[in-house]
Amino acid sequence: MFAGYESLITTMALTGILAFSFHVVLMAGQLSLGQAGFASLGAYISTLVVPETPLFGGLSPVLVGIPVGMAVGATAAFVLGLPVMRLRGVFLAIATIAFAEVVRILMLNAEWTNGARGLRLERWVTPELAWFVLAILVYAFWRLGPSRIGRAFAAVREDEVAASSMGVDVARTRMTSFVASGAIAGLYGVLFAYFVRRIGPSDFGFSMMLDGLVVAVVGGFLVFFGPLLGSAFITMVPEVQRAAGLEAGWIHPFVTGALLLVVILLLPGGLSSIAGYLHGRLRRSPPPAPSTGPRAGNEPPELPELPAADTPVLTLNGVGKDYGGVHAVHDVDLELRAGEILGVIGPNGAGKTTLVNMISGHVAPTSGDGHVLGRKLGAAGGAHRVARAGVSRTFQHSKLFDRLSVLENTLVGTHLVSKPTFVRRLLWLPSARRDENRAVSQARRQVQRVGLADREHVPAAQLSYGDQRRLEIARALASHPSLLILDEPAAGMNRVEAAELSELIRSLAADGVTIMLIEHNVHMVLDTCTRVVVLNFGEVIASGPPQVVASDPQVIEAYLGSDETGREHV
Amino acid sequence: MLQQLANGLFAGSIYALFAIGFTLVFGILRHLNLAHAAIFTTGGFLSVDLISRQGLPIWLAFPLVMLAGGLIGLLLERIAFRPLAGRPDEHFAGLISSVAFGGMLIALVQARYGTEQQSISSEAFPNEVYTVAGVSISLAQLTTLGLALVLMLGLAWVVAATPLGRAMRAVAENARAARVLGINVERVTASTYALSSALGAMAGMLMVLNVGQGDLGMGLAIELTGFAVIILGGMGSLWGAMAAGLILGLAEALTIHHIGSSWKDVVAFGLLFAILLVRPQGLFGTIKAREV
């Protein structure tokens, strides 16, 4: 069927493979562009081990080279990843491009690579082999999406801070995507070399990087078959132009550029978003994701016990945060026990959010010490460790995973209470399905709890403001926290909604969750909390039961306000 | 030795001029404009067209090339970047759209000028060489350094002292707030691209003047060095780009002299790496390298 097109379809498959090495880092939101360097290393080193003749009389010698290439690529990616791990965005892009260039120059000047003249090789890659490898990658990425690590990638891409607060180890997730990219690029390098029959350092340069990036973005990095679509598109465009009778020469790159531009401008999310659009149109109601079918949601998750009432959950001694002369928080003593609902109020700029950031591990204190759920404040490791200890929080300005649905957002929240499922998903093991269902059921429960059950599949960015606040709470609850910190959750809510939220908070506390509530809605705070703390200019000016604090004159002056009659405004 | 230093300085001035356009767009708008190299090349070819084919005097060609560059910059912004504003994939998509635009531009340049190398004849621009303290310097080199300095200082003045410059700095800090304050963000964006591309086109013209000819691939070579310059100098820092361009030019000349030409890029990228790890905001930059 494909006679006469073999090289073309092999090229299509190989381009798809290269694009996957970009796809995996773009999934995690990173602009890592060193793939040409990994491919080059993988290709050159594999030439040292690939035999000259077929194995056992019939098998392609490249089969030996493939694992070697992948290992080399992965290792190189790891080694590169360590120093560049803290870079983001354009800086990461340039650093990785620079790496690829350095590799190219090293290969150019090395003796054993034969420099610019390159190495001549046999063609050991058949269209069948190339498509087989591509099929495996497509399969793997298909199974990756709904797995725990797939969600972690998406979370890191959408919002790193929120991801870490849900217990995702951001650094490790990024490194994983990095190493995967290296492995796939190394794989590509080997296949490429043994298809085109040669390697020269110039093959693995800037233009290879551009090709891979373009295909990955045009195909779309939000859906698992993006690289496949992108590669088909890019490979077919010149053929289509030829068939249309366009003369060989400058017209071809011009038209190709124009088509690229059109695709990118019209299709956010790339070509694969067309598939999503069609899928949505063909169905009347939003489709259930594979692991969220009707039966899912019945299996109860195994959740650890919450701390018994009255156990110390949070202890702060003289904790402070200085920003070069500005005392955001100064000498705060605080104690919180399991089962309490602590309200934190105070004027804007009083240091409430800074205090919360220190507790949740996003910021380290500059003075004093404290413990939260057994973990020292400011200890190395970052916010995800604190989350693992049982702390969960929402943010003053919603940090949702915009492109993920309500359910998917909440599912990220289950990161800490669910098990890794990717490897088992590859093998279609039933235990993976069970674990996924447990996670979904946990997520569903929280979604129902906050009243968003009928909007499960709506992307977070499309929710109303109030719903977004509620979604954040659902997500925070999904990790089964011992301490839940809510940063102005009622902002933008009306009386009825605030009352519902109040009810929810009380029920959570009844279930054993310790809650810390930062709010400007003083009525709600007085209504809901068992104890209130007032901050002003970074210091605690009052602490105690709600009614006592409300009538404290200092508090009234600083925050609550009074008219000439001396009555407080509450 | 002195000759090597002189060589490096002059080469560096073109790097600096190229990089400054690049870093301007990044500093103000956070876009990485991968079409800049194509605009550079177009500027070079246009200058040959104006001078050698249309017979215009060189002092007239300078402003015309800059004007053309500016217009292309406006077109680029309108077609490749503005439609993406606000989209979640804005930055990744912007890379691709600028690559596509650049490709189309080069194809058009080839359509108009063919594939040969082009050069400016010596009637239009004399091939004078001066010798100072044993060091040979050509008129082209002097012109390049002079013009580059004038343009860079001019740009720095615009950014520091004019209303447009203030608006640009406001947008760089916080586009939303700038809009609320009544700044026309779209116009500032368009102006930024126009300025950046005018400088890029000019850099292309100076390159052709210096090198003796332009060819379709001239943009690719300088693009990578451009990356090194803007990182070294600090993304978004104009003075940084200037200084880093010159420093890199010097470093390359010294590397070629002492080690060998193949390694000059390794030195450039090694410096880039070191800076990214030790001081990510570059020698003079203020933009944080980690966007947390």
Add this chain to the structure above:
Amino acid sequence: MRSRVASTAVVAAVAVLAAGCVEDGAADDEEATAVEGLAGEGSGEECTIEEPVPVGVVFSLTGGAAFAGEYQREGLELAFEEINGKGGVEYELVLEDDATELEDSIAAFEKLIERDEVSIIVGPTLSDMAFSTFEDAQQAGVPVLGISTTAKGIPDIGDYVFRNSIPEEVALAQSLPAARDALGLENVAVMHDNEDEFTSSAYTTMTEVLDEEGIEIVGDETFQTADTEFRSQLTKIREDDPDALVLSALPAATVPLVQQARELGLDVPIVGGNAFNSPVMIDNLEDAAEGLIVGGAWSDALDSPGNAEFIESYTDTYDRAPDQFAAQAYTAAHMIDAAVRAGCDGNREAIKTNLGQLSELDTVLGTLSLDENGEVHHEPVVQIVEDGEFTLLDG
């Protein structure tokens, strides 16, 4: 769980075996079935063939090698237009651009061989691409004629592979001794582009030839293909004080290099190979081109059969003077025509056989023959630039 892993492993192993099969070594070279309409009657000038003979062409019309590809296309199209005008045999060109990309070159060759079913392929522009694509052609039994693929080892790829572009060794083996005799060279400095396949293999040849001729190398500098600044290297060479500078570079780098050399006061003669043979480059260099010694395959000053007419016709048609690339393309067309008419057969096998027997053919490159390996033989030319023009250097 274990049985699931085990069964997956078995499935995977079977799949790998199925996908990973290859044939040992090169597939048997196919013998294309002869197309009846391509075999004609008569021979030589009297030959008539019914069907048009399809000639596949792959050049780099865009991308890094486009500076050569355009000339090649023009030279080839001009020649075939003239040939078609003679009547009796009609040639149909199928032109593909490989955009200086290896994968595109492979795809273009596949299209021409498998889908367009051409009888012969001319090109590609770069030796780099040729090493891969000529293998494909060889295995498919399609003759190929390289016109600018001068790297070592090309004709050895197989018996379907031919070229008419004399390898760098031959050009240099002529130009270097000629330069030495004309200029009395004892020591030279060498500069080469070590990033490009062509120039770095030429460099190896240069050093060998210099060694054989007993010329000492006192300075040896390198640069990269895209470089435009050479003053650092040239400054070092200036200090080495050579009698001449031997250069292996592509045209893009040559102009700034030569200009900067002159600016730095390095006034010694400069000697180069095939890549210098470009009138455009000489024009761009203006005065700095004086005294440049160039070895190559063709010169516009060459008194070869049909050369003057070729130059006139080309200049009229395309508004610019031809260069060596155009001349070699032009010659290729005539070689193909000669081969087809010799057996009056436009089939692949026939062309392959007859090309291989091409001997003492009069072309604009001079009198040309192909040996049994597919390698070309004709007198190379050595030129020196005087008054802005290429003139032959008798050495």
